[in-house]
Amino acid sequence: MSVSxxxxxxxxxxxxxxxxxxxxxARLVERLNVSGAAITDMAxxxxxxxxIEYEPYKELRLTNKGREKALAVVRKHRLWETFLVxxxxxxWEKVHGEAERLEHQTSDYLIDKIDEFLDYPxxxxxxxxxxxxxxxxxxxxxxxxxxxxKSDADFIITRVQHHDEDLMEFYNKHNIRPGKGLRVIxxxxxxxxxxxxxxxxxxxxxxxxxxxxxxxxxxxxx
Amino acid sequence: MSVSxxxxxxxxxxxxxxxxxxxxxARLVERLNVSGAAITDMAxxxxxxxxIEYEPYKELRLTNKGREKALAVVRKHRLWETFLVxxxxxxWEKVHGEAERLEHQTSDYLIDKIDEFLDYPxxxxxxxxxxxxxxxxxxxxxxxxxxxxKSDADFIITRVQHHDEDLMEFYNKHNIRPGKGLRVIxxxxxxxxxxxxxxxxxxxxxxxxxxxxxxxxxxxxx
DNA sequence: GTTAATTTTTAAGTTTGCTTAAAATATAAT
DNA sequence: ATTATATTTTAAGCAAACTTAAAAATTAAC
Numbered sequence: 415m416s417v418s419x420x421x422x423x424x425x426x427x428x429x430x431x432x433x434x435x436x437x438x439x440a441r442l443v444e445r446l447n448v449s450g451a452a453i454t455d456m457a458x459x460x461x462x463x464x465x466i467e468y469e470p471y472k473e474l475r476l477t478n479k480g481r482e483k484a485l486a487v488v489r490k491h492r493l494w495e496t497f498l499v500x501x502x503x504x505x506w507e508k509v510h511g512e513a514e515r516l517e518h519q520t521s522d523y524l525i526d527k528i529d530e531f532l533d534y535p536x537x538x539x540x541x542x543x544x545x546x547x548x549x550x551x552x553x554x555x556x557x558x559x560x561x562x563x564k565s566d567a568d569f570i571i572t573r574v575q576h577h578d579e580d581l582m583e584f585y586n587k588h589n590i591r592p593g594k595g596l597r598v599i600x601x602x603x604x605x606x607x608x609x610x611x612x613x614x615x616x617x618x619x620x621x622x623x624x625x626x627x628x629x630x631x632x633x634x635x636x
Numbered sequence: 637m638s639v640s641x642x643x644x645x646x647x648x649x650x651x652x653x654x655x656x657x658x659x660x661x662a663r664l665v666e667r668l669n670v671s672g673a674a675i676t677d678m679a680x681x682x683x684x685x686x687x688i689e690y691e692p693y694k695e696l697r698l699t700n701k702g703r704e705k706a707l708a709v710v711r712k713h714r715l716w717e718t719f720l721v722x723x724x725x726x727x728w729e730k731v732h733g734e735a736e737r738l739e740h741q742t743s744d745y746l747i748d749k750i751d752e753f754l755d756y757p758x759x760x761x762x763x764x765x766x767x768x769x770x771x772x773x774x775x776x777x778x779x780x781x782x783x784x785x786k787s788d789a790d791f792i793i794t795r796v797q798h799h800d801e802d803l804m805e806f807y808n809k810h811n812i813r814p815g816k817g818l819r820v821i822x823x824x825x826x827x828x829x830x831x832x833x834x835x836x837x838x839x840x841x842x843x844x845x846x847x848x849x850x851x852x853x854x855x856x857x858x
Numbered sequence: 859g860t861t862a863a864t865t866t867t868t869a870a871g872t873t874t875g876c877t878t879a880a881a882a883t884a885t886a887a888t
Numbered sequence: 889a890t891t892a893t894a895t896t897t898t899a900a901g902c903a904a905a906c907t908t909a910a911a912a913a914t915t916a917a918c
Contacts, residue, residue: 418905440865452906454867459904471866471913501723502749512746519737527724640875662895674876676897681874693883693896 417518420487421446422456423465426476427484431553438474445577485549490517490525492538492545497528499539506539506591507582541573541592541628561608561624563598563631570595573628581626589613590627639740642709643668644678645687648698649706653775660696667799707771712739712747714760714767719750721761728761728813729804763795763814763850783830783846785820785853792817795850803848811835812849 425445429438442453461468465480476484494513498504504512520528526547529535536552538544543551557572571594576582585591596612606621619627647667651660664675683690687702698706716735720726726734742750748769751757758774760766765773779794793816798804807813818834825831828843841849 416904437865448905449907450866451868451908455905498746502746502753504746504749508745512743515741516738519741521734523730524720524724524726524734527726531724638874659895670875671877672896673878673898677875 415483418456419460419465420483420518422460423476423480423484424487424491426466426474427481427488430476442474482549485545486522487517489545489549490520492542493525493528493532493535494520495538495540496532496535496544500532507576507586509539510576510582537592539592540576541571555630557628557630559625560596560598560610560619560627560629561602561621563601563608563629565598565601568595568597568632569629570632571627572630575626575628578626581623584623588617595632596629637705640678641682641687642705642740644682645698645702645706646709646713648688648696649703649710652698664696704771707767708744709739711767711771712742714764715747715750715754715757716742717760717762718754718757718766722754722757729798729808731761732798732804759814761814762798763793777852779850779852781847782818782820782832782841782849782851783824783843785823785830785851787820787823790817790819790854791851792854793849794852797848800848803845806845810839817854818851 422442425442426438429441429445434441439450439453439457442448443450446453457466457468457474460466460480465477465483467475467477491513494516495509498509498512499506529547534546535544543553543555545551555572560569563569571590571592573592574581574585574590576585590612594612596610599609599611599616602608602621602624607618608621608624609616609618644664647664648660651663651667656663661672661675661679664670665672668675679688679690679696682688682702687699687705689697689699713735716738717731720731720734721728751769756768757766765775765777767773777794782791785791793812793814795814796803796807796812798807812834816834818832821831821833821838823830824843824846829840830843830846831838831840
């Protein structure tokens with residue numbers, strides 16, 4: 415498998431779980447930074463290899479074999495991120511890019527050694543679940559997206575989307591990361607902002623952020 | 637820089653220091669496992685980028701810029717090998733293959749972090765010197781190739797060539813590795829063997845091995 | 859329910875890093 | 889020194905993974 419197929423399968427897998435108005439193909443164009451024609455080419459090619467289901471003008475779907483391959487790449491990516499943060503102390507926002515390249519050059523043997531070294535972590539530094547050797551992970555941490563949170567309720571940040579550099583910068587600046595608590599002060603105003611209290615101050619989060627932050631409700635103080 | 641150019645420059649650098657009867661180009665064909673035509677192509681291409689000096693039918697030479705790039709790759713390779721052995725406890729004979737792929741996907745930033753983590757090691761697990769950030773290393777550990785050793789003298793193994801899988805297997809089987817001592821019993825016989833005593837027994841090393849083992853003489857017992 | 863706008867596909871072409879086969883040059887042998 | 893052998897280069901071509909431009913199909917708009 416080439417780097418391109420790795421990335422294609424991984425992207426299809428991830429875009430599929432992130433349900434969205436746009437079709438997967440269209441979002442692949444953005445995610446992979448290639449032309450639409452390249453997506454069609456690759457889709458046909460991988461369909462022929464039994465990794466995706468492809469019919470012209472229909473939504474792409476992974477086969478079981480394709481999902482397995484995708485999860486293997488996701489596993490490598492998230493274990494590397496965890497390793498780079500925990501062992502080499504690389505800052506949070508830098509690990510994605512490094513892992514993005516290392517993931518394709520890491521044998522199953524090596525990644526299993528890394529997994530063992532880290533003592534089989536379940537979550538990566540951004541709060542994403544890490545697939546185990548069999549491709550299994552707990553995806554149901556009872557989480558929701560912040561934008562769905564009710565006013566005056568308390569939450570813990572569980573997961574943070576990190577593909578977008580601008581988002582990462584914003585998170586960093588405001589010290590937003592998994593494990594942090596926050597309280598929704600007021601819901602979306604007409605300008606598309608949601609006010610939350612966190613780290614001792616109140617900030618207005620733009621809609622884009624509020625859609626990319628995953629949270630878990632916690633019981634109110636009695 | 638692509639993986640192919642990385643490997644080309646690294647190979648030219650290494651074959652150059654290993655002086656040998658055959659020309660560098662010819663040995664590149666074996667080392668990189670490509671046709672002679674591919675070597676010429678790449679040579680022209682890299683010459684045009686100012687990384688090597690190329691004139692038809694003449695020996696290839698790295699420019700300073702080319703040597704710098706080559707050393708950066710060598711540095712990444714050897715630091716990864718060291719890291720994999722020391723931190724992840726990957727067996728000696730497996731690290732070369734992993735490092736061979738990781739080296740091309742490791743940023744300067746990351747490799748410097750690894751270097752720092754390991755506390756700036758000077759030698760990799762095979763006894764090869766590790767270039768520092770500036771590309772400097774001690775190549776003169778006063779070493780010689782075993783085949784040049786005199787009868788009845790004692791040596792310490794300092795370095796072991798590890799590109800050849802067969803050699804690695806042989807080393808492993810006989811527990812031959814840097815740091816081990818040996819004594820030359822008799823020099824090359826007419827069949828091309830040299831007898832040495834090591835690990836408590838006497839073994840006949842074929843010429844190929846005796847040319848790939850680097851040793852350092854030690855004072856005889858009084 | 860047409861027409862318009864958007865998305866996806868097809869077709870043709872590019873670049874990188876190879877390949878094989880033949881020609882050119884260098885090296886070795888007598 | 890000439891011939892034979894080996895090496896290197898040139899020439900032509902291929903596959904992967906793209907590209908742009910145009911055509912086809914789908915979706916949205918009125």
